[in-house]
Amino acid sequence: MPGQISQEFIDDLRNRVNIVDIIKDYVPLKKRGQNYVGLCPFHAEKTSSFVVSPHKQIFHCFGCGKGGNVYTFLMERGGLTFIDAVAHLAKLCGVPVPQKELSPEKARQDSLRKRYYHINELAVNFFQKMLADSRGKKAVDYLHKRGLEKEICAKFLLGFAPDSWDELSSFLLEKGVAEEEIITLGLAVKGQRGTLVDRFRNRLIFPIPNDRGQIIGFGGRVLDDSQPKYLNSPDTPLFSKGRQLYGLNLARAAIRKHEQAILMEGYMDVITAHQYGVTQAVGTLGTALTTDHGKLLMRYTYNTVLCFDADVAGQEASMRGLDVLRRLGIKVAVMTIPDGKDPDECLRKKGKDYFLKLIEQASPLVEYKLGKQMEKYNKDTIAGKVQIIQALLPDLYNIQSPVERQGFIQMMAERLSFSETAIHAEIRKFQTGVVNSEVGKEKAQRNMEQNITAVEKGQRFLIRMVMEVPEIIADIEKSGGNTLFNHALYKEIYQTNYLLRQAGHNIKAEDLITQLDNVEARQILTEILLDDELPLDWERIYKDCVITLQIELLNQKITEKNSLMTEYEKSGNVTKSLEIMAELQRLIRERQSLVSTLAKGGNTFEN
């Protein structure tokens, strides 16, 4: 994973900090035994299953499985890139980061991106100049009419695209930007006569920054009745629709502070919210919330309030958004603005305090949906009641806290004049159905995984040994090395560690985490590292594990040879099939001898 910075520096830096101190800034932690525990910042929970080990310098959540070292934490919770996480820790420790040469390809990509950001900056300057120009007067008037002050417009870098076919293009060409670059960034298209035609003409311009404030695209709003009302940049190497949250660069700090993000639809809503001091507001740039939006949010908070337009389209968007976020484990509430007003109108007319009160009163998911279903079906008929309850079952089923769930059931029973017992019965029925469906299969599989086989236990134990008694690697290599691992993730952990050691790194388990690209492999490793101390008879268990895995490997080989032999027999190739049979017999004898060794050892890892 790391490329630019030397592994030695990365490991050394990690050893200078205490992971507990770093995580404490994000999650309140309590000491429990050797470790610290707290509420997991990666999933919504009421009881602490998030463990931080100062001894091992790792974290692991026994609820959702997330785990890693201090770098992983800063990346996944702090929303930093790996390089930024290193820079952050280096700054804390007061040491400079030594720079290493970039690979030529990476260097080329980096400089290309820098160039694109620079061109977008030039475009921002152009649009801002136009807004200040006399030609921008109608845009200024419009902003004024919407109650936006000069400072906030400057903060959001608002601008104006003049009513001209190619003024921006000419400006950029003059600045030495190439035609292809202008087209690649979606700022213009090639016209029929082969000349450039600006994409944004006679529009108010909203530059769209990424979460670090670099300009990745633009949105433009008409000032008259032409269509489309809003126009965004097309997908470009910097911009892709459904991935950005408008205003996140300015809202990041407030979202962390309030532990809450307010999701809005439009540019104007977000800008107005920020002007009124509701600075945890971000916009979805269009109406459909995507999983990418959710993942981006999860870097900052797991708590969101949806504040979409009161019109029908806005409400339907809310509904879909609710499910997308809920599936990611993000807590969602829906804010309703009375009298069918839009958020920005509401803020202008009623002010900040009124708006904050509405946020506080936002309904949790189930309650909001109940209201919607009650508008849709007639709650005075039995059939209507049943339809309403049916529609809410998936949400009720997904509430993790029993107390919360019971609260909702009570509320439903009251509002629908229906018995609580009957609602409970419906949920149970639904639950049974779920077990047979996709979700159920997944859960059943997880249960099976908990009940792991001797073969998997063996692989796990070997990884543990490799971490705690590295000298044992020589013996594992003699016994079969990575062929002993038939589970891809264990194999990856073993192999990564082995190769690093071969290359002369005396790598610690905590540092290995940084080297694993696969998230699941990292999770498995942190879980293994948090196991209790090695049992006293670890040498005996180790030997049994190796034999168990060798037997498993032989089982695989025997199965392969068997089917190979059947094929040769079918095709009448007697010589080949006799050859294979001899090999088979050898493998079977080998297996028998291993099985009897295992039996003599009185092992606990039966197959």
Ligand SMILES: [Zn+2]
């Ligand atoms: Zn968790």
